[in-house]
Amino acid sequence: MYRVILTFLFIFHISAELCACRIWAVIAKNDLVLNMANDEELEFASYQLGALYDQSQYNQDGWAVIRYGINLDPASEIIFRSELPANQDSLNYWTNMSTIFSEQSESIGIAHIRTATSGASLIPNPHPWLFQDSKTYSFVHNGGASKELLYDLITNNGSDESWLEQHPPQTFGNGDWRDNGWNSVVDSELIMLLIMKQINIFDDVLVGLESAFSMMLEGGISPYMLNSVFS
Structure with missing residues (x-):
């Protein structure tokens, strides 16, 4: 089977369960877009996003997602940021995550849930930095x-x-x-x-x-x- 997407879920345990952020990323292969993913790939991505969502019980300092096409205008990236843990913001979380795979021109999606170990807290998740x-x-x-x-x-x-x-x-x-x-x-x-x-x-x-x-x-x-x- 020819794969359309490559996905990455970074759930690291640095020194304890509570002390690291979590990252998820997906990219379509050359000349393809994410809405071309097949059912098996979508199921796998959904499983990973569910795991990321579940980790937000430990990562309480907000979440964010960015999605964009590789060849789009620099101003066209779409970001959603929240100061709430993902598990307290589930409607926004799943709505934005599903959009990654439904738009016609998206090639990249990156999500992050935060544990604030440096700098300001109680703010919308500043990751991704632009x-x-x-x-x-x-x-x-x-x-x-x-x-x-x-x-x-x-x-x-x-x-x-x-x-x-x-x-x-x-x-x-x-x-x-x-x-x-x-x-x-x-x-x-x-x-x-x-x-x-x-x-x-x-x-x-x-x-x-x-x-x-x-x-x-x-x-x-x-x-x-x-x-x-x-x-």
Whole structure:
């Protein structure tokens, strides 16, 4: 049987059942779209989304999903974000998840349920993080990293804040990131900003990704804390 989709369900146990976010992702194969998935593939995806939904009893800090077509305009991605756990927002959850496979032009779907281990909480899930350039890039992350280390990597140990000045991390209404707002900055956004800086430097997505992750690993961040999907 020819498969239309590839799906990924990331349910990681970092050190305890309660301390990691959860990620699900699906992509259609080249020149195909998600609504071409057959019954067996849809059943498998539904099972995975059910497992993700069930995990929200432990991941209480909101959920989100993004869906888009690979060749669509950057502004055409569709995101739904909620501050509620998925199991307390079931109608929105299942409505949005089913839409991934019903639209005519969707090629990618990425979902995330959050446990807030860094930065602001009680907000709509900020994953996926978006970076607007000539294309729209998205990033979801499961794990944790030192914000101070990430700041040093982005700014060359504080000597050049220009990238952060041009692309200030969000504080969700809690002040400037250079001051009190720093406590509300989420480590995952800093990871994406580091990735995008390296992509900008090398003008190559794969080389930039390799460079950014090498920098983080060499800086002492465990690979188990860098589970992520970049699209």
